[in-house]
Every structure is written in C-alpha cells, then in structure tokens.
Amino acid sequence: MRAVVLDADGQPRLVETPAPAEPMRVLAAGLCGSDVEKIGAAPPGTVLGHEVVAERSDGARIALIHHLPCGECARCAAGHESTCESFAATTIVPGGFAEAVATTQGVELPAEVDDTTGTYVEPLACVLRGVERVPCGRVLVVGHGFVGRLFSEVLGRRGDRVFAIDTNPERSGQAPDGPVDAAVLCAPAAPLDAVAPGGTVLVFAGAGLVDLDDVYRRELTLTGLRSATPRHMEEAAALLPDLDLPRPIVLPLAHFAEGLELYRSGHALKVVFTP
Amino acid sequence: MYGPGDLRLEEVPRPEPGPGDVLVQVEGALTDGTDLKAFRRGHPILLGELPSPFGHEFCGIDVATGRRVVAANSAAGDERGGALELLNGAYAEYVLVPERIASVNLLPVPPGLAAEVAAMVEPLACCLRGVERAEVEQGDRVAVLGAGPIGLMLSACVTDAGGTAEVVGGRPERREVVPAFGGVTGDGEGADVVIEAAGTEAAWQRALELVRPGGTVLYFTGREAGAELAVDAHRLHYEELTLRGAFHHAPRHVRTALVFLASGAYPWERLVTHRVGLEGVAALLADPPRDYLKAAVIP
Numbered sequence: 001m002r003a004v005v006l007d008a009d010g011q012p013r014l015v016e017t018p019a020p021a022e023p024m025r026v027l028a029a030g031l032c033g034s035d036v037e038k039i040g041a042a043p044p045g046t047v048l049g050h051e052v053v054a055e056r057s058d059g060a061r062i063a064l065i066h067h068l069p070c071g072e073c074a075r076c077a078a079g080h081e082s083t084c085e086s087f088a089a090t091t092i093v094p095g096g097f098a099e100a101v102a103t104t105q106g107v108e109l110p111a112e113v114d115d116t117t118g119t120y121v122e123p124l125a126c127v128l129r130g131v132e133r134v135p136c137g138r139v140l141v142v143g144h145g146f147v148g149r150l151f152s153e154v155l156g157r158r159g160d161r162v163f164a165i166d167t168n169p170e171r172s173g174q175a176p177d178g179p180v181d182a183a184v185l186c187a188p189a190a191p192l193d194a195v196a197p198g199g200t201v202l203v204f205a206g207a208g209l210v211d212l213d214d215v216y217r218r219e220l221t222l223t224g225l226r227s228a229t230p231r232h233m234e235e236a237a238a239l240l241p242d243l244d245l246p247r248p249i250v251l252p253l254a255h256f257a258e259g260l261e262l263y264r265s266g267h268a269l270k271v272v273f274t275p
Numbered sequence: 276m277y278g279p280g281d282l283r284l285e286e287v288p289r290p291e292p293g294p295g296d297v298l299v300q301v302e303g304a305l306t307d308g309t310d311l312k313a314f315r316r317g318h319p320i321l322l323g324e325l326p327s328p329f330g331h332e333f334c335g336i337d338v339a340t341g342r343r344v345v346a347a348n349s350a351a352g353d354e355r356g357g358a359l360e361l362l363n364g365a366y367a368e369y370v371l372v373p374e375r376i377a378s379v380n381l382l383p384v385p386p387g388l389a390a391e392v393a394a395m396v397e398p399l400a401c402c403l404r405g406v407e408r409a410e411v412e413q414g415d416r417v418a419v420l421g422a423g424p425i426g427l428m429l430s431a432c433v434t435d436a437g438g439t440a441e442v443v444g445g446r447p448e449r450r451e452v453v454p455a456f457g458g459v460t461g462d463g464e465g466a467d468v469v470i471e472a473a474g475t476e477a478a479w480q481r482a483l484e485l486v487r488p489g490g491t492v493l494y495f496t497g498r499e500a501g502a503e504l505a506v507d508a509h510r511l512h513y514e515e516l517t518l519r520g521a522f523h524h525a526p527r528h529v530r531t532a533l534v535f536l537a538s539g540a541y542p543w544e545r546l547v548t549h550r551v552g553l554e555g556v557a558a559l560l561a562d563p564p565r566d567y568l569k570a571a572v573i574p
Binding site (some may be wrong): 146149170171244245246247248249250258262266267268269270 | 289292298300336338339340341342343386
C-alpha cells in the first residue's frame with residue numbers, strides 16, 4: 001500500500017510500504033498541528049496521522065481511537081486518562097496518512113457526517129474533554145485556528161460568552177470587552193492579564209512561558225489538557241452533526257506536500273487527506 | 276483556453292491571495308452556454324487575452340476559513356456601460372476570487388445546499404435580473420424562447436414572479452423538463468412578454484413576431500459585435516412595443532438567487548445532467564450529448 005512515511009531526514013514521502021495485518025481501508029485523515037510539529041522530529045519510518053476515518057470489515061465507517069487508557073489505574077480513576085502509562089502507545093498502525101491501517105478501536109460515524117468531516121471526531125473529543133475543565137461564563141479563546149474554532153463552537157453551545165483572538169486578524173473573533181473568567185490557550189501566546197482574579201487558564205497547546213507570579217498574585221487556576229478518552233470520542237461523534245464547523249481543504253495523499261504548505265503558510269484552516 | 280476549440284489541461288502555480296483576495300478550493304464548477312459559445316467561437320468579453328483560465332460558475336471551500344462559498348464572476352453594480360472585469364478559472368483545483376469581487380459577491384452557502392446546485396447562483400442571478408428587466412406582472416403570459424438551462428431557470432423565475440412561462444422550441448428531451456420548472460410548453464403566439472433565451476438570430480427575430488401589441492421583448496442572450504436586428508418600425512410605434520436587453524446581474528440578484536436555490540422550490544439538481552473531470556471539459560464542449568443541460572466539472 002502507499003503511505004506518507006517520514007524519510008531519513010524526517011521529511012514526509014509518499015512511498016510503497018507493507019500493509020498491516022487485518023487492514024482497514026482509510027477513508028480520510030486530518031492534518032493536526034501536532035503532526036506538523038513531528039515532521040523533522042519523529043524517527044524515520046514514522047507514519048503520522050491520528051484523526052482518522054476508516055472502513056471496518058462490516059462496512060461501518062469509524063473514527064479511530066488512537067490512544068487507549070487502561071481505565072483501572074489511579075490516574076485513570078482521577079480523570080487524567082491521557083497520563084495513564086498505557087496511553088502513550090498508539091493504537092493506529094502504521095498511522096493515518098496511509099491507504100490502510102490496523103487498529104483496535106473506534107467509534108461509528110453518524111450517517112449524516114461525511115468521511116472528511118468525520119476526521120473532526122478526534123480533535124472535537126479533545127476539545128470536549130478540555131471544555132469540562134473550563135468554568136462557565138466569559139471565556140477567551142487564544143489562537144483561533146481550527147481547534148480554537150472547535151472550542152468557540154462548543155463553548156458557545158454551552159452558553160458561554162465567547163471571545164477569540166488570533167495573531168492573524170482574519171481569524172480573530174470578537175476581542176474581550178473586559179476581564180474573562182477563563183482563557184483557553186490554543187496558541188503559544190498567553191495574555192493572562194485578560195483573566196479575572198480567581199479565573200482559570202486551560203493550556204491546550206505548547207503555550208511557552210507562563211508567568212507563575214500572576215498565578216500566585218491573582219489566584220489563577222492553571223490546568224492542562226492533551227488528548228481525548230474513548231468516552232469523549234463517543235460524545236464527539238454524536239455531537240458532530242449538530243455543529244456548524246469550517247470545512248476542510250481535501251487533498252489526495254499524493255498532494256501531502258501541498259497540504260502541508262497550505263497549513264504552514266496559514267492559508268488553510270484545516271487540511272484533510274484522502275488516499 | 277488557447278482559442279476556439281483549443282482547451283488544454285495544464286499544471287499551473289496555485290494562485291497566491293493578496294489582501295482581501297479569497298482563495299477557493301473548487302468543489303465543483305458548472306459548464307454553461309456562455310462557455311460553450313466561448314469554446315466554439317471565442318469570447319473577447321469573457322476571456323480577454325488568451326491563453327485564459329476558463330469556467331466561471333463554481334462552488335468551493337474558502338481555504339482560509341473553511342466556509343463553503345460561491346462567488347459571482349464580477350462585482351457589477353447597477354451602473355452599466357463600464358467594462359466588466361469578469362472572473363474566469365473555475366475549471367481548476369483552485370480559483371482566486373479577487374478582493375473587488377470577494378468584497379461584494381462572495382457568499383457563504385447555506386447548510387445543506389449541494390455544491391453543484393449552489394454553483395448555479397451566477398446564471399440564476401442573471402435570470403432574476405432578466406425577469407426584473409422584463410417587468411413580468413401577475414397573470415402575464417410570458418414566452419421563453421429556448422429550453423436550455425437558462426430557459427428553464429427563466430421559467431422558474433417567471434413563475435415565481437406571477438407569470439405563466441410558456442417555453443417555446445427546444446428539443447423533446449428538454450421540453451419534458453419544463454413542467455418541473457413551473458412552465459408549460461407552447462408556441463408563445465401573442466405573449467405579453469417574450470424572453471429570448473435561445474441565442475440565435477432566428478430567435479431574436481421570432482421574439483418580435485410573437486409579442487402582442489403593447490408587449491415587451493427582452494433580449495437575454497448576447498450576439499456578436501455588429502449583429503443587427505430588423506425591426507418593423509411601423510409595429511414598434513403603432514403597437515407600442517418595448518424592446519429591452521438584459522446582461523449580467525447586480526449583487527442583489529446574486530443574493531436572491533442563492534436563497535432561491537436553497538429554497539428547494541424547483542428541482543435545480545435536474546439541470547446537472549453530466550459529470551466530468553477537468554480533463555473531460557474539452558471533449559464535452561466539443562460534442563455535447565443530446566440530453567446535456569449542464570455538466571458538473573469535478574477537479
């Protein structure tokens with residue numbers, strides 16, 4: 001089969017590679033900012049792509065679960081499943097940017113969700129888990145790319161007053177008109193001064209340096225979130241048909257470099273590949 | 276487009292958007308009669324300098340925002356007379372909508388509206404303008420000459436304006452579709468309003484013969500520069516005929532057309548009879564199948 005494999009320099013190349021045992025046909029795989037970070041950093045031979053929709057042998061379309069918590073350890077019990085020792089191993093072999101994958105688990109897509117939009121289940125699941133840690137009220141989303149838009153949509157549905165800023169003025173939503181109860185950092189820029197004393201800051205991306213003095217003096221709550229759990233994947237799949245989300249730029253795997261360039265240049269909000 | 280009959284599929288750089296420009300990944304473009312005309316005999320107004328990108332009806336994804344959008348191919352206002360800068364290049368993977376058009380005539384597609392139906396916004400906007408210019412009133416008998424996609428869209432617009440659309444001419448395959456677009460087939464003799472939408476010299480002349488005294492003829496299709504029309508001046512004066520042209524659209528027609536498409540009031544999808552890839556456009560235009568109305572061009 002064909003897959004986009006990182007070469008000796010860590011650069012993605014579309015090459016022939018052995019198909020996994022018990023392969024499922026990949027229908028679509030989304031490009032995530034964390035994939036882009038791994039290009040040039042992950043070991044040669046890596047196949048990226050974890051926002052994957054594949055076709056099961058019974059014909060069902062499933063959004064793949066790429067990490068599984070054990071569900072039994074103390075961390076799982078505390079709701080920090082993504083820090084469970086079992087969680088780190090990926091369950092998608094070799095990775096989503098391929099014609100076929102083997103996997104252990106996934107959630108079925110609702111019929112009204114198309115293959116490419118189905119790749120949103122995974123990032124949406126992360127966002128749903130993140131939103132659980134954000135108090136209701138006035139919420140500022142920092143970084144209004146694709147994931148920021150997911151947060152805006154989910155927070156807005158919850159009834160929060162949502163503000164959104166981005167270094168790219170074309171992506172910004174409404175700037176905050178006063179202090180906010182919480183901020184969600186989807187980008188490495190952290191204007192904590194926008195958060196009211198006693199407020200919460202959810203760190204959802206590599207946020208760079210955060211001024212801990214601010215956390216001390218204004219009694220902020222700083223919380224981090226990295227990934228989704230199977231429960232959130234189920235919830236995301238069920239919620240997806242009701243959301244009004246941006247559509248992806250869809251490209252064949254053979255145009256991986258073009259999709260990468262569209263993402264890196266900031267031209268495209270979201271890129272999804274089809275084999 | 277290198278010239279009449281000479282359409283080539285080439286690898287070209289993706290357009291780079293400047294400030295205010297909108298880069299669109301084309302989901303689907305539609306062929307139309309103007310493109311067919313341009314393919315057969317050239318079209319200096321539409322295409323300008325050759326070689327030129329080609330195709331102007333499309334729906335796609337705004338690359339920067341992920342919105343599904345349509346755009347009209349110009350930023351025409353109501354003022355006529357100035358040369359329109361027309362957008363071409365929809366038969367491509369990407370099309371750049373320049374700021375001057377994007378700022379007035381780029382619209383988000385309502386949820387649930389299929390891309391190939393939304394892409395009809397431009398010709399339907401022209402039809403809405405045509406029916407507006409024809410001043411169709413409740414109860415008018417309106418002869419529409421031509422049963423192509425434009426004739427069928429005009430039939431729907433006339434029906435919604437309160438008139439009875441009587442579609443004249445056209446091959447049997449097309450006349451069968453007329454009732455679905457609110458019209459009837461007939462001879463158009465003595466119509467209150469006659470809309471010429473066949474694009475032939477004979478149809479231009481026939482429109483004059485059909486209209487009743489006091490009636491209006493609307494010339495919807497374009498003729499080549501220097502083309503003349505023989506008008507019976509006696510009838511024009513004593514029968515108080517009104518002859519009008521309609522070309523293109525204004526932003527209000529584009530906006531109304533998109534809502535009209537989304538209303539689902541007419542089976543717009545039936546106007547798309549064929550599907551081709553980018554490589555199939557030339558062969559299709561060179562020899563359109565008998566049952567052809569419009570083709571969706573899927574990059």
